[in-house]
Amino acid sequence: MTRPDGFQLDRALQTRLNVRCQALSLKDMPGFAADAQGNTQGNVLVEYAPWKTGRW
Secondary structure, eight states: OOTGGGOOOOHHHHHHHHHHHHHOOGGGSTTOOOOTTSOOOOOOOOOOOHHHHTOO
C-alpha cells in the first residue's frame, strides 16, 4: 500500500480548516480590494497532501 492509498480523511481537521477559512476577512488581506459597494471576493485553494511533506 502506498501512502496516498493509505490516506484517510480527517474530519476534525477539515472542520477546523473550514471554520477558520470562513472567518477570514478578505478586506484585511493584502492584494484584495473592495468593489464600489464595499464587497470583496476571492478564492483559495488548499492542497492537503501529507504524504508529499513527509509528515504523515
